[in-house]
Amino acid sequence: QLPPTTSAMNIDVLDDFISEAQEVYEHNPWLTYGLPLHLSREYALEHDILSILDDRLLQPSELRLVCQTLFGTSRFNEDVMPDPVVNYKEFSRGLKLIVDREQYQWNPIKKKSTPWIDFKVLDRIYGHNTVEDVNCTCVMQ
DSSP, X not given: OOXXXXXXXXXXXXXXXXXXXXXXHHHOTTBXXXXXXXXXXXXXXXXXXXGGTTTSOOOHHHHHHHHHHHHOGGGXXXXXXXXXXXXXXXXXXXXXXXXXXXXXXXXXXXXXXXXXXXXXXXXXXXXXXXXXXXXXXXXXX
């Protein structure tokens, strides 16, 4: 039991790098679980969004947060990068430009260096489910 002056903390107990990479891959196979990402989670240096990577598939609205954490907030403000829920195609196109400038990361699942993001997988998962793809006809009476 915590003393009355101590607040409860959420603690995510991590496995080793390779085990965590396997867990993240099960839920978010589009993401290379590089060592810098693991160390950020280990030292709790970043946003809580990283703690759910190994729990479930991210929602389209959460993609921006993960990308902000990985590549920097300034690259993902609304003026520069479209919301993936509203315009996934443009989000993916802009993200690819950023990822192409990044160093490859060791991918313990594929056992080779890969980009942070596998766009074939990302597009397959998220590319069909955006507001821009919804056609609706409104009838005024």
